[in-house]
Amino acid sequence: MAVEVKMPQLGLTMEEGTVSKWVKKEGDTVKVGDILVEITTDKLTSEVASEAEGTLIKIVAGEGEDVPVKGILAYIGQAGEAVGGAPVAAPVAAPVAAPSPKKEGKTTVAIIGGGPGGYVAAIRAAQLGGEVTLIEKNKLGGTCLNVGCIPTKVLLHSAEALAEAKEMAQLGINVEVKGIDWSKVQAKKSAVTNQLVSGVSGLMKANKIKVIEGVASFASKDTLTVTKKDGSKENLTFDKIIIAAGSVPAVPPIPGVKENASCVDSTGALSFEAVPKSLLVIGGGVIGIELATAYSRFGTEVTVVEAMSKLLPMMDGELTAQLRKMMEARGIKIMTDAKVQSVEASGTATKVNVEVGGKVEAFTAEKVLVAVGRRTDTEALNLDAVGIANDRGRISVNDKMETNVANVYAIGDCLGKVMLAHVASAQGEIAAENALGEDVLYDGATNPSCVYTDPEFAGVGLTEEKAKELGIGFKVGKFPLMANGKALIMNGGVGMIKFIIGEEYKEVLGVHILGPRATDLIGECALAVGMEATVEDIIATIHAHPTVTEAVREAALAAEKRAIHIPNK
Structure with missing residues (x-):
């Protein structure tokens, strides 16, 4: 029975x-x-x-x-x-269904992709009264929650805890560090990821958002064909469509990379079976530098190879140079103006041939992390068939997040520009609001860039280099964290806060922080940039003592040659 x-x-x-x-x-x-x-x-x-x-x-x-x-x-x-x-009849494969009838009343909205751009857009559209369907081909939370921001930060936090434990003697606390239980580190990473993904599922339920697991492609300008895992297909028609298809790791055309199992992308580097004895990182951007920091703390011998003349090209040059020195002091080998020529097996290791200084040198490593950036994940969407403007898969939009096709919007990594989760989320809200009848514009001026190194590195607004390039008159205020009591306690006072101030109106053009809790401190600075606050607005705000945020005000004071806790030059 x-x-x-x-x-x-x-x-x-x-x-x-x-x-x-x-x-x-x-x-x-x-x-x-x-x-x-x-x-x-x-x-x-x-x-x-x-x-x-x-x-x-x-x-x-x-x-x-x-x-x-x-x-x-x-x-x-x-x-x-x-x-x-x-x-019970035997199950029969379903044919491609006819487009679903359009429901009267509510605006129907499709979101393609359930990452931090897509699920935020879905929630905002639902808040505004839309009847929302989210189509996700893999897992809710996208790259960020599953194989990006969150799991990476779990590894970095574990590495930071290990480093702190080893340094406890300096605080008069004797701690015996017996080593790393890598399986528990991985279990913690999975637990945090699963909890957050479950939370997103709960938010979909709470906001009455229908979630369909499958791959979406455009059948027409308002109809999507969804191919499910069992191979069945369904055509769905919507009033508005928001593309949040995300990105995938880019694979450079380096001979031997695709053929060598020891070469991994960022996803693979998060799930090594054991901590590698040696790791060569191809790429000195955010992903490469963060994972280089983590594995170096775990005891891995790390080498970073970057083709450009400096690491982290989008960040402030002066502070990037300071970070490089700190990393090298901890034993990380860094080569810039260096290009990987080929990768090949060498016994149980992998040989990486690198051109640096006009000569080709060979380096061996147990694992090779390929972290040269990411590319848009839009191949399956069938963009060209419906005339959605794109440049080799990078979708073009205006500041309302509208594509050239009426009622179709695009956000986040699939635009091929600033590939950050918080940018995708902000654009998702903008797209949803415009799709549901509002008239709002996206402004990326307050977008902070964060790098979870040790110490943390964050910036918002113009760098000194960018201000010079634009011909904007500016002055600089700097405050070394060696003169800040809380930073001195936390990490020995390593780091600096730097303000870029407009010369004529004294507005805050940019702020750059290298030091403890930099990624948290940058929020105040982003608000200042967005409000077009002046240096006097920062100075007039009382900052609590003892905190690292006091140093934000001191750096602003330094721009006016009024710093209290360092000599003014």
Whole structure:
């Protein structure tokens, strides 16, 4: 006799749950303990395991359906067994469905991609009254939550904790560091990632956003064909479409890279089976430098190869040079103006041939991280077929996030410009608001850049180099963190805060911070840039003592030759 699979009560106050994903499909053989389905509530995502053995003969509740507690989700029995008096027919592959009829009343909005741009756009569109469908081909949270920002920061935090433990003797605390339990580091990374992804699923449920797992492509200017994992296709028509397709790691045309299993991208570098003894990083941008910092702290011998003349080209040059010296002092070998010519196997290691100073040198490493940037992930969208303007997959938009095709918007990494999660989120809100009838513009002036090195590095607005390039008159205020009490306690006073101030009106043009908690401190500075605040506005604001943020005010004072805790020059 067929056994009912019911909606479990996952909390005392739970009344219903949403079927977010069927792991098994009709006709599959299941054993006790096999995961059948994922259920989402407004607080979490949970898996429902089978309590019976047999065949999943009938799925009653489809993906996206709300089911009350103890409501029937499916039946498990014997193949061909009757449910409700009728034999179960064998599952048949669904043909491509005709476009769904357009619903009257609410504006229907499709979001392609569930990363920090897409899911934020979906929530904002739902807040404004849209009927929202989010289409995600892999996992909610996108690169950032699953294989980018968040897991990287878990590794960096573990590495920072290890370094601090080794230095505790300086504070009079004796700590014995026995080593690294890499499996626990990886488990922590997975736990944090899963919790945040579950949180996004809960937000989709709370905002009544329908989530479809599949690959979307344009069938027409207002219709998407969604190809699901089982191969079935469905055509869906919408009033508005927001593309948030994201990006993937770029693979340079270096001979031997694709063929060598020891060469990994950033995703692979987050999931090494063990801490490598040696690591060569191709690329001195944010991803390469952050992972170089983390693995160096874990004890890996790290070499960084950068083709340009300096690391982190978008950041302030003076502070970047300081960071390089700090990294080299910790044993990281850094080569700039260096180009990788080829990669080849060399016994159990990998040989990397690098042209530097007009000569080719060979370096060997256990692992090679290829971190030369990212490229847009738009191939599957069929952009050209519907005339969406793009430059080799990089979608063109205006400051309303509109493409050249009416009612189609694009945001985030798929634009091929500033590939940062917080930029995608901000653009997602702008696109959603315009799609739902508002009239707002995106302004990237307040966009901070953050690098989670040790110490942290952050900047917003113009760098000194950029101001010179634009011919803008400016003056500089600097404050070394050696003169700040809290920084002295936290990291020995390593780092600096630097203001770029307009010469004529004394407005804050840019702020750059190398030091503890730089990525948190930059928020105040971004606000100042956005408000067109003057240096006097910063000076007139009382900053708490003892904090690192006091040094923000001191750097502003220094621009006016009024610094209190350092001599003025």
